Amino acid sequence: xxxxxxxxxxxxxxxxxEKFSGQWVLFSAEEGVLRCDASLEKLLVxxxxxxSRPRPFVLHVPSKKEMSPRWSWQR
Amino acid sequence: xxxxxxxGQGRFQRYEFPYVxxxxxxxxxxxxxxxxxxxxxxxxALLDSGASISVFRPEIARALHIRPRREEAARLxxxxxxxxxxxxxxxxxxxxTRFASKIGxxxxxxxxFNILGREGFFHRFNICFNEKHHTTVLTxxxxxxx
Numbered sequence: 001x002x003x004x005x006x007x008x009x010x011x012x013x014x015x016x017x018e019k020f021s022g023q024w025v026l027f028s029a030e031e032g033v034l035r036c037d038a039s040l041e042k043l044l045v046x047x048x049x050x051x052s053r054p055r056p057f058v059l060h061v062p063s064k065k066e067m068s069p070r071w072s073w074q075r
Numbered sequence: 076x077x078x079x080x081x082x083g084q085g086r087f088q089r090y091e092f093p094y095v096x097x098x099x100x101x102x103x104x105x106x107x108x109x110x111x112x113x114x115x116x117x118x119x120a121l122l123d124s125g126a127s128i129s130v131f132r133p134e135i136a137r138a139l140h141i142r143p144r145r146e147e148a149a150r151l152x153x154x155x156x157x158x159x160x161x162x163x164x165x166x167x168x169x170x171x172t173r174f175a176s177k178i179g180x181x182x183x184x185x186x187x188f189n190i191l192g193r194e195g196f197f198h199r200f201n202i203c204f205n206e207k208h209h210t211t212v213l214t215x216x217x218x219x220x221x
Binding site: 007010011017018024039040057060061 | 090092093094095096097098104105106115117118119134135137138187188189
């Protein structure tokens with residue numbers, strides 16, 4: 001069964017990525033975080049100068065505030 | 076019942092994706108590539124069986140140089156009120172499974188994750204959410220079996 005290496009990397013490093021909350025992160029499984037920026041447009045411009053194979057992934061790291069559940073138990 | 080076909084993509088192929096944790100909660104995120112013409116973006120999206128349509132963050136539309144068609148607009152109800160969504164045709168690639176679909180984008184609404192809703196995506200896979208093991212398993216459904 002195929003498990004993409006980027007997903008494995010993301011699972012292992014998601015807690016570390018929380019420090020980039022609210023920003024876009026450019027990463028690859030082989031090289032880790034390559035760049036981060038609040039602007040995806042700016043990030044992708046910078047990414048053009050990065051020679052990475054395969055092509056890296058972008059992810060918007062949600063802030064804790066954004067992650068409030070739609071439904072939750074009242075505490 | 077339709078007979079099982081040996082043709083088509085994806086026979087015996089299954090993709091398993093572990094849930095991803097953010098801020099103490101686990102989410103069924105999957106990696107995918109969106110293509111529009113000569114532009115493409117590798118990113119992640121949340122599989123949401125409770126969503127009718129897919130809605131991606133507006134920055135993704137800009138990265139793909141997409142101008143969503145207003146004539147194919149949808150109205151999205153959120154906790155914060157109604158939001159107008161422009162629809163755009165894109166090509167989606169999940170591992171080795173490639174297909175054309177439609178994605179909604181909004182200039183004003185950005186969900187925490189890109190959302191993959193049922194329409195245009197869920198009929199391409201058998202999808203199993205394993206909440207015990209925190210994995211999502213996607214089994215491609217061949218076009219000739221749909």
